Amino acid sequence: MTTVTKPNFDNILHLIQELAINQKEDRLHLQETDRLLKEQSQATDRLIKEQYQATDRLLKEQSAATDRKIKEVSTQVGHLTNRLGEFVEEMVRPAVLKLFRKRGVQVNQVLRNLIAYDAQGEKLSEVDLLAINTDIAIVVECKTQLTIDHVNDHLDRLTQFKHNFAQYANQTIFGAIASIVLPDDVARYAYRQGLFVLAQSGDAVIIRNDDKFRPKHW
Known part of the structure; x- marks a missing residue:
């Protein structure tokens, strides 16, 4: 027969103490676990923040490098475009007098790169070549490759020419375009607008x- 030991006060106290x-x-373990989780979370946050900052810095550096490259290329293209434009002008300028005289237009002077400014010194208009005599002025726009937009810009320039270049207000104004690369549709458009079409x-x-x-005439 099994004897059941009755718990006494000491046993109960011992159990309560245990x-x-x-x-x-358990509380200490939970606190330690919580501390470890917080440290891991903080470490993760720092890592994410550091990675974000590093990525952001890299992107800014790449963007700055790209901007510099674009600026360099734009500058080079601008210089090349200017040189090509000057080449077209130099190609056309010696031929202008002879070509128009054959058409019965007796111009006797060719001026280059005329610029008109307003009272504040802001540029109003620029003309590549101007073939003139005492009665006539032919405004020539030179392009490496001509487009319809270029033709329209030149028509606007001709409309404002006498206002911007008042010294030619009493002369009859004609327009001409000159280009190395001249698509047929652009040439036809310029022709229909009443412009002389010069080409290589x-x-x-x-x-x-x-x-x-x-x-x-204008």
């Missing part, structure tokens, strides 16, 4: 307008 110790250990043909420059052409 329970208290276990609870305290081999080593020479020619006027592509036929004998039926009647130039517009």
Whole structure:
């Protein structure tokens, strides 16, 4: 027969003390776990922040390098475009007098790079070449590759020419465009707008307008 030992006060107190110790250990364990989790979370946050900052810094450096490269390329293209424009002007300028005289327009002077400014010194208009005599002025726009937009810009320039260049207000103004690369549709458009069309043909420059052409004057 099994004898059941009745718990006495000391046993109960011992159990309570053990329970208290276990609870305290559990609390300490939970606190340690919480501390470790917080440290891991803080470490993760720092890592994410550091990675973000490093990525942001790298992107800014790459963006700055790209901006510098674009600026360098734009500058180079601008210089090249200017040189090509000057080349077209130099190609056309010696031929202008002879070409228009063959068309019965007796110009005797060719001026280059005329710029008009307003009273505040702001540029109003610029003309590549101007072939003139005492009665006539032919405003020539030179382009490496001509587009319809270029033609429209030149038409606007011609409309404002006498206002911007008042010294030619009493002369009859004609317009001309000159280009190395001249698509046929652009040439036809310029022709229909009443402009002389000058283009490269081999080593020479020619006027592509036929004998039926009647130039517009301003």
